[in-house]
Amino acid sequence: MAERVDxxxxxxxxxxxxxxxxxxxxxxIRALSARYVEARxxxxxxxxADTAGKRAAFAAFFAPIHFFTVRAIVSSLPxxxxxxxxxxxxxxxxxxxxxxxxDTGARVTGVDRTGWTIDEARxxxxxLGVQGRAERGDLVASAxxxxxxxxxxxxxxxxxxxAWAVNELAPPTRARLxxxxxxxxxxxxxxxxxxxxARRVSPWWHEWLSALxxxxxxxxxxxxxxxxxxxxxxLDEAAGFRREVLTARxxxxxxx
Ligand SMILES: C[S@@+](CC[C@H](N)C(=O)[O-])C[C@H]1O[C@@H](n2cnc3c(N)ncnc32)[C@H](O)[C@@H]1O
Numbered sequence: 001m002a003e004r005v006d007x008x009x010x011x012x013x014x015x016x017x018x019x020x021x022x023x024x025x026x027x028x029i030r031a032l033s034a035r036y037v038e039a040r041x042x043x044x045x046x047x048x049a050d051t052a053g054k055r056a057a058f059a060a061f062f063a064p065i066h067f068f069t070v071r072a073i074v075s076s077l078p079x080x081x082x083x084x085x086x087x088x089x090x091x092x093x094x095x096x097x098x099x100x101x102x103d104t105g106a107r108v109t110g111v112d113r114t115g116w117t118i119d120e121a122r123x124x125x126x127x128l129g130v131q132g133r134a135e136r137g138d139l140v141a142s143a144x145x146x147x148x149x150x151x152x153x154x155x156x157x158x159x160x161x162x163a164w165a166v167n168e169l170a171p172p173t174r175a176r177l178x179x180x181x182x183x184x185x186x187x188x189x190x191x192x193x194x195x196x197x198a199r200r201v202s203p204w205w206h207e208w209l210s211a212l213x214x215x216x217x218x219x220x221x222x223x224x225x226x227x228x229x230x231x232x233x234x235l236d237e238a239a240g241f242r243r244e245v246l247t248a249r250x251x252x253x254x255x256x
Pocket of ligand 1: 096138
């Protein structure tokens with residue numbers, strides 16, 4: 001498995017770095033990072049990866065960082081290996097659900113509003129041997145539809161993943177999503193929300209935690225050793241991040 005993951009990381013870098021010099025790729029990595037920090041208020045209306053270079057930075061650098069973060073988190077959470085259906089809302093390039101499904105064999109259904117990420121998710125899942133289906137669409141509409149059709153029996157083997165996606169929604173949309181998430185969790189589905197550890201990114205966190213607490217929700221901050229494959233670690237260092245740990249914040253509604 002380690003070899004497959006290493007090969008995937010290298011192929012991903014080769015695939016996206018092909019049209020950019022290393023200097024250009026590093027510049028785009030830094031620019032996209034700044035976009036998420038400085039232009040956060042625009043995210044719900046304007047996609048941060050709005051150039052080919054930033055899309056390459058997202059797909060080849062930030063997505064694998066998400067992959068390794070989620071892999072470490074999910075392996076420490078109870079019940080995650082029993083999931084057979086994993087619904088990845090705001091799947092982007094599918095990295096987060098790939099990390100979960102790779103070790104568990106869960107089948108992934110991904111939804112994202114951006115066309116290029118859907119193609120990328122399909123490529124990533126194929127490269128990693130994950131069974132997945134990705135569709136372009138609105139994650140809140142998908143959550144509403146799933147909440148309507150999910151019965152108690154299928155909910156018990158279903159997990160809903162929202163990785164670094166809820167913070168991109170405008171407040172009214174996020175409120176609608178919370179209602180759908182409550183409906184799915186109350187029927188027994190597992191829910192895992194992952195966001196950056198920085199508190200200012202998710203001012204809605206406590207509202208979500210309070211709403212989902214009666215269903216057993218708990219939150220946690222994670223700092224896991226950054227055991228990145230050498231090409232990714234080299235890029236991380238060259239971009240100036242020099243991560244020793246991968247960080248995230250999670251809100252988990254476990255199995256009922
Ligand atoms: C920071 S990316 C995270 C992607 C992926 N979950 C990961 O962990 O790498 C956030 C994703 O959410 C998607 N997104 C934001 N709002 C959305 C919406 N209303 N419907 C569908 N996708 C949405 C964006 O297109 C983007 O791909």
